[in-house]
Amino acid sequence: MPQSKMNTLAEWLKTSRCVMALTGAGISAESGIPTFRGVQGLWEKYDIMEFAHIDSFRADPVKVWRMLLELDQTILKARPNAAHKALAELETLGILGLVVTQNVDNLHQDAGSRHVVEFHGNAKRFRCLDCGTPYERAQVNFSEPPPRCFCTGLIKPDVVFFGEAIPWAAHARAFDMARQADLVLVVGTSAVVAPASDLPILAKHNGARVVEINPEATVLTEDVTDLILQGPASQMLPPVLDLIRRRA
Ligand SMILES: [Zn+2]
Structure with missing residues (x-):
């Protein structure tokens, strides 16, 4: 992974005013939880x-x-991995405002994140x-x-089972944040399932930067994403956190 991409993300995280993360099955797969599509x-x-x-x-x-x-x-x-812990630490540092997750495993909270919206x-x-x-x-x-x-x-x-609606409060809070965000991290999700998939696109329309941390390119990569750190989140996020700490 080019160090320069990690440097760029560290810089953007430090200078952004409102940061949210959208997470999906990929981040929990690294903790041993099977993905639906896996x-x-x-x-x-x-x-x-x-x-x-x-x-x-x-x-x-x-x-x-x-x-x-x-x-x-x-x-x-399952236990939280280094990616969950890095996101929790970014919240503690006052950098990350909200995690919106499509996962149901409580691993963000187990890692110490307090501001978590659970879509499912x-x-x-x-x-x-x-x-x-x-x-x-x-x-x-x-x-x-x-x-x-x-x-x-x-x-x-x-x-939330198939055939059930996404909780209204979770939906409202996530979309409010997406309108305000100036940086969105898309972590471990291919972002193809609505309404989660609408969040980075809405944020982008409102001027936010979109950064993907995914092993593979997604539907967002070509037109929406400003920067992609291609690889497992547990390997990508901790070095970025180190860069932020070192420069603090
Ligand atoms: Zn009852």
Whole structure:
């Protein structure tokens, strides 16, 4: 990786007034969480449209909970990696204002990020599908799936299934920030799924710089991206953070 690109990003991070990051499956893949589109693990066994659609969950919760329990174990074992930690540190330094994530694994919060918008919810929280009562993990009885609420409704992880809307507050906060941002980091996401994919484009229209940190070029790279650090985020972000610290 050319050092000059890292220097440029370090400089932009230091001089920007409002910075947001959009993160996706790529950043968590480095912590061992399978991506929907990846070939390994969970999604090889389970057809995602069959298992992660709200209609499937309602129709056959026992079947879908088999997959959810496996996902639960994968997420429980995962730990934040150097990229999550670098983003948390950028927040602590007062540089990064908000992380908008498409991930449901809580790894940004585990790394220390406090300003996180979750587009697709959080698999470490649970909620009754009928009455909306929230449950902590420890309160959920996993022994005979599907777990049920006191109201007899189905309990599901507080994640956005296919066929469900993105939480309104998360959507509003992310788009507000995208309008104000002067620098957007696109980290570990191919940014093809709306509405997350609209955020860098909206920010760009409002004059923001867009920096991609991705192993491969994406649909943004050609027309939207100002700078791409091509590689895994856990290898790209820590050296940039070091450059910022050294120059502080
Ligand atoms: Zn209930």
